Amino acid sequence: EAGVVQSPRYKIIEKKQPVAFWCNPISGHNTLYWYLQNLGQGPELLIRYENEEAVDDSQLPKDRFSAERLKGVDSTLKIQPAELGDSAVYLCASSRTGGAGTDTQYFGPGTRLTVL
């Protein structure tokens, strides 16, 4: 079974430029998560999808961040414009269903973003 796939693995951009990250979850997983992981910290949830619906985006900075999950499968996270403070690792995870707190999340390798 293929794991969670993310691309690109690394991205370096100038500040004020746009950037997009892509995630393909494990087949059959209805729930998709985007996390932000700063250096030396644990992941922090940005947004959670149940199929196509964003059910928790309370931590997503909506002035510059946007996300979509068309057809309830893969997802894209976008930042426009990027700021220096956005440098971090962006992790995508998926689980069979997010309704149960016991559900195991499976993580992709992440995209390391560096904003210069």
Add this chain to the structure above:
Amino acid sequence: AQSVTQLGSHVSVSEGALVLLRCNYSSSVPPYLFWYVQYPNQGLQLLLKYTSAATLVKGINGFEAEFKKSETSFHLTKPSAHMSDAAEYFCAVSGDGGFKTIFGAGTRLFVKA
């Protein structure tokens, strides 16, 4: 509200020694607790989880953790450390009713030869 505190951002042990990584949680609902491991340049991988069944939970790679409600703790242990255990370890808490998973800041484990 839920929170997780991992005591010690860095832990160093000798190969063959006991590994003990500490985690304390706070939760307003019965908690579900997780330990994840992250190797360099990789995503997080589940080691084990507590889901209100047995309080002593066994996971992969010889790790185990014990849920102690009275101490609000979920410490991770391994009897004998191996060089391959060197990684970052994250404790996490969630709950039913749509509570999101909250991760601790992580503990980096170093294993000395």
